[in-house]
Amino acid sequence: MINNNVVIELVVRNHPGVMLHITGLFARKAFNLEGILCGVIGDGTTSRMYLLVKDDDFLDQIVKQLRKLYDVLEANVRSDYDYSIFQNPELALRTDDDGQLMNTIL
Amino acid sequence: MKLNGAEITIRLLERQGITDIPGIPGGANLPIYDALYKSSIRHILARHEQGAAFIAHGMARSTGRAAVCFATSGPGAINLLTAIADAKLDSVPIIAITGQVSYNLIGTDAFQEVDTYGLTVPITKHNFFVRNIEELFTIIPEAFRIAEEGRPGPVLIDIPKNIQVQEYEFDQWPEPYVREIPTNELNHKAIEEAAAMINSAKKPVIYMGGGVISSEAYENIYKLAKKNSIPTAATLMALGAFPCNDLLYLGMLGMHGAQYTNMLMDEADLVLALGVRFDDRATGNIAKFCPKAKIIHIDIDASEINKIKNADISIKGDLNGVLEALLEKVEESDRRDWIRQIREYKEKYPFNLPPKDDIFHPVNLIRYVSSIVGEDAIITTDVGQHQMWTAQAYPFKKPRTLLTSGGLGTMGFGLPAAIGAAMENPDRQVICFSGDGSILMNIQELATLADLGLNVKVLIFNNGHLGLVRQQQELFYNGHYMASRFETRCDYTTISSGFGIKSCNLGKEKDPLKALKDILLSPEAYVVDIPIRENENVLPMVPPGAGNTTMIGGAGYDK
Numbered sequence: 001m002i003n004n005n006v007v008i009e010l011v012v013r014n015h016p017g018v019m020l021h022i023t024g025l026f027a028r029k030a031f032n033l034e035g036i037l038c039g040v041i042g043d044g045t046t047s048r049m050y051l052l053v054k055d056d057d058f059l060d061q062i063v064k065q066l067r068k069l070y071d072v073l074e075a076n077v078r079s080d081y082d083y084s085i086f087q088n089p090e091l092a093l094r095t096d097d098d099g100q101l102m103n104t105i106l
Numbered sequence: 107m108k109l110n111g112a113e114i115t116i117r118l119l120e121r122q123g124i125t126d127i128p129g130i131p132g133g134a135n136l137p138i139y140d141a142l143y144k145s146s147i148r149h150i151l152a153r154h155e156q157g158a159a160f161i162a163h164g165m166a167r168s169t170g171r172a173a174v175c176f177a178t179s180g181p182g183a184i185n186l187l188t189a190i191a192d193a194k195l196d197s198v199p200i201i202a203i204t205g206q207v208s209y210n211l212i213g214t215d216a217f218q219e220v221d222t223y224g225l226t227v228p229i230t231k232h233n234f235f236v237r238n239i240e241e242l243f244t245i246i247p248e249a250f251r252i253a254e255e256g257r258p259g260p261v262l263i264d265i266p267k268n269i270q271v272q273e274y275e276f277d278q279w280p281e282p283y284v285r286e287i288p289t290n291e292l293n294h295k296a297i298e299e300a301a302a303m304i305n306s307a308k309k310p311v312i313y314m315g316g317g318v319i320s321s322e323a324y325e326n327i328y329k330l331a332k333k334n335s336i337p338t339a340a341t342l343m344a345l346g347a348f349p350c351n352d353l354l355y356l357g358m359l360g361m362h363g364a365q366y367t368n369m370l371m372d373e374a375d376l377v378l379a380l381g382v383r384f385d386d387r388a389t390g391n392i393a394k395f396c397p398k399a400k401i402i403h404i405d406i407d408a409s410e411i412n413k414i415k416n417a418d419i420s421i422k423g424d425l426n427g428v429l430e431a432l433l434e435k436v437e438e439s440d441r442r443d444w445i446r447q448i449r450e451y452k453e454k455y456p457f458n459l460p461p462k463d464d465i466f467h468p469v470n471l472i473r474y475v476s477s478i479v480g481e482d483a484i485i486t487t488d489v490g491q492h493q494m495w496t497a498q499a500y501p502f503k504k505p506r507t508l509l510t511s512g513g514l515g516t517m518g519f520g521l522p523a524a525i526g527a528a529m530e531n532p533d534r535q536v537i538c539f540s541g542d543g544s545i546l547m548n549i550q551e552l553a554t555l556a557d558l559g560l561n562v563k564v565l566i567f568n569n570g571h572l573g574l575v576r577q578q579q580e581l582f583y584n585g586h587y588m589a590s591r592f593e594t595r596c597d598y599t600t601i602s603s604g605f606g607i608k609s610c611n612l613g614k615e616k617d618p619l620k621a622l623k624d625i626l627l628s629p630e631a632y633v634v635d636i637p638i639r640e641n642e643n644v645l646p647m648v649p650p651g652a653g654n655t656t657m658i659g660g661a662g663y664d665k
Contacts, residue, residue: 017223017235024227064409070232070252 005034006055007081008063011074014040014047018071022049025069031062035086046073052086055079107277111239112137112270115203116145118246121282124174126529128152128161128554132178133218135205137270139176150529151557153550155182157522159189160548162200164526167509168484170320171285172199172253173526179206180218183264184225188516191229193260195513196343197320199253200260202226208268209237222264231259236266239274250283257407258320288321288406288424292431296421300402301435303419307376307400309444310336313359315388316343316512317381317405319505323426324348327380330433335441336378337448339367341388343512344381346502353448357457360388361648362494364457365661368654370448371396379403381425384414385513394653404428457498457646458664465619466612468492468567468638469499469663474619475537475565476500478626483535484509484527488520488544491573494644496539518547521564525551528560535561535626542568542596552605555631563626564633569640570595577643581658582650602633613637 012018019038026033035052053062059077066075085092095101109117115138119127128150131139142149152158155177165173177186183204193200207216223235232252234245242265249261304310312331318324324347331338331354338348339356348355356367368390371377377399382388389395392414403410403417404425411420421428460467465474472495476483485500486509487493493510502508509527511519524538545566555562567573576590602609612634615621625632645659 015237017227017233020224020227028228061409061413064411068407068409 004055005052005083006059007078007083008051008053008066009074009076009078009081010049010051010066010072011041012047012049013071013073014045015071018047021069021071022051022066025065026062029062029065031058035083035089037085037089050081052083108273108275110137110141110271110273111242111265112141113144114239114242114274115246115265115270116141116147117279118242118282119174120145120147121279122247122250123282126150126165127174127176128158128526129176130155130158130178130182131176132182132205134179134207134267135176135182135265135270137267138203138205138265150554152522153553154548155185156189156518157548157551157554159186159200159202160192160519160522161526161529161551161554163189163193163198163519164486164509164523164528165530166193166198166200166526167523168506168527168530170199170322170506172201172250174201174203177202177204178218179204179222180220182218183222184220187225187229188514190226190260190262192511192514192516192519194229194231196511197258197316198260199258201249201253202260202262204262204264205270206235206264206266209266210268212266222262226262229260230262233262233264235264236269239269239272242269243276243280247280247283254283254285256288257317288427290423290427292423292428293421294431296419297428297431298435300419300421301432303376303400303402304334304336304378305437305439309374309447310334310376310378311356311371311374311396311399312336312338312378312380313341313371313382313388314338314344314347314380315341315382317425318344318347321381321406321425322505323381323429324505326426326429326433330429330436333433334436334439335445337370337444339363339371341382341385341512342497342510345497346505346507349503350501351503353445356448358497360390360654362498362644362646363654364498365455365646365657366451366457368648368657369455370451372398372655373447374399376400376402379417380429381405383410389414390648390654391652394655456661458662459499460663466636466638467663468495468642471565471567471622471636472496472499472539473501474622475626478623479535479537481507483507483537484524484531486510486520486524486527486536486538488538488540488547489515489517490541490544491569491577491642491644492539492541492544492567494574495567498644517544520544521548521555522551524562524564525555525558525560528562529558536563537626538562538564540564540566541573542566542570542592542598543572545598546596549601552602552607552633556606560631561629562631564631566598566633566635567638568598568635569638569642571640573642574644576640577647580641580643581647598633598635607631607633609633609635611635611637
């Protein structure tokens with residue numbers, strides 16, 4: 001279903017407005033955004049964000065636009081990443097009765 | 107020392123060298139105004155926040171340095187939005203500082219609360235919401251750096267009222283941001299390739315945009331054009347960056363460019379795209395733009411490369427620095443055949459002026475004004491027919507002499523921008539060309555102009571219409587004139603005297619040119635109402651969506 005996709009990995013400044021800057025960019029430039037994963041890294045001043053996007057002619061422009069955002073410190077395309085987690089992120093969050101992550105049963 | 111957030115803000119602005127700030131006070135920024143009471147900074151009370159922000163445009167666009175404006179929360183902030191978006195599209199360094207309701211009220215629909223941060227995300231280069239008072243020390247110098255560095259643009263800082271009044275003990279001020287000459291890490295390989303491409307081209311053309319002015323690259327562009335005999339066309343934003351009386355100069359390209367300009371671009375085998383973004387008003391139908399040409403694109407913004415048109419060679423960097431290196435590699439050439447063709451095309455596809463005795467033709471009036479005010483005068487325009495007539499006919503010779511809303515096309519820009527330009531350039535003449543549609547969109551700023559007593563002349567080309575709309579309805583909508591004619595014709599002399607500004611209706615003068623000359627040479631503000639023909643069109647014109655060589659009224663105004 002999402003085999004023509006690619007992951008963009010970002011390091012961003014961690015504050016409440018940063019997600020708005022990134023999703024707003026995709027909305028106003030009419031880029032497709034298939035999935036987002038995000039988590040705090042290090043001392044909490046930065047976050048790492050994974051964006052699942054279509055691997056098409058817009059990819060180069062998307063990365064350039066992301067790099068222009070002040071709060072985006074790094075933006076790189078990760079064509080070597082497995083992105084099956086985007087298909088069902090719940091598996092990475094939900095635990096079973098023993099407190100084990102559901103994705104271990106994959 | 108111990109100061110509150112508002113005092114810290116003002117002191118940081120003083121330390122950045124800010125001396126004048128246009129704005130309007132209100133509930134949520136009153137502490138900032140209280141701090142201003144004790145400051146050396148002069149505050150310019152505009153009559154609408156959009157006016158304040160466009161005054162900042164006039165300051166920033168005429169100097170290239172960041173200018174600051176103030177507004178309160180809610181409607182004050184929202185009234186800034188048009189001018190902020192305008193600064194984004196034309197890459198103008200302005201810094202808007204808005205008051206916000208106190209942090210504990212955020213999200214409660216408090217009085218005059220609006221999500222200023224959220225609203226300005228898409229229209230700023232960057233924006234800040236100040237959550238802690240300590241952040242002011244980094245955010246304010248950083249705002250100046252962001253506004254001026256690289257491709258310039260607008261920055262907004264939203265400061266909640268509780269932070270403005272909070273007191274803070276500190277020992278040391280941060281260093282103010284100081285602009286440095288941009289240093290490129292030059293891509294020598296690409297520069298070599300570009301030089302080789304130029305040297306082997308038969309029909310190269312320079313297509314230069316606003317980046318030439320931001321980067322102050324005009325001297326090196328002139329040197330490059332001269333050394334290799336490359337004809338040079340300008341976008342609206344680049345007018346003034348190349349002396350208009352030079353043989354190599356092709357004038358403005360695009361929708362209202364001269365026919366020879368667009369025809370020669372069409373012939374080119376190489377386009378040097380310098381500080382441009384391939385805007386549709388300049389390129390026409392992009393698939394038909396310079397179809398025979400290879401493209402060398404140089405821009406400081408990497409995202410402009412290959413955005414609209416793929417480049418054969420692209421160089422990201424400060425234009426002036428890149429040109430400096432490129433100049434050394436480019437050979438001298440006189441390009442006799444190509445220059446002969448330029449001459450021929452200028453004769454074959456000319457831009458004809460209207461008959462000289464048609465003194466009320468806008469093109470003639472604009473050229474008459476230029477003959478009186480000299481080449482250092484700063485010209486602002488509003489948006490519409492008068493703007494395009496000015497772009498076509500005014501002989502701009504120096505950079506930053508035309509201040510106009512190019513990308514956003516904001517009616518109401520001209521008068522406040524002229525005020526800002528006059529504030530920053532007290533020794534220069536400032537003229538605002540406007541229309542009777544545009545001037546009403548920020549006419550309240552005549553009060554600000556009267557406050558300041560600046561020598562700004564506002565020349566209103568009055569045709570009783572939204573002229574460019576009327577023109578498009580005539581040409582492309584079967585003459586269905588819908589909502590383009592004004593029922594009420596305002597009396598601008600009465601309006602002006604209500605603001606305490608001198609005025610004149612040129613249509614009632616026995617010797618209108620003499621009257622206009624006397625006004626232009628007088629040392630005070632003036633509003634001049636100039637009646638023009640209602641059905642006068644801007645010619646030539648490329649129909650929207652067509653290629654640039656498809657021009658209506660190709661020969662200009664000599665019918």
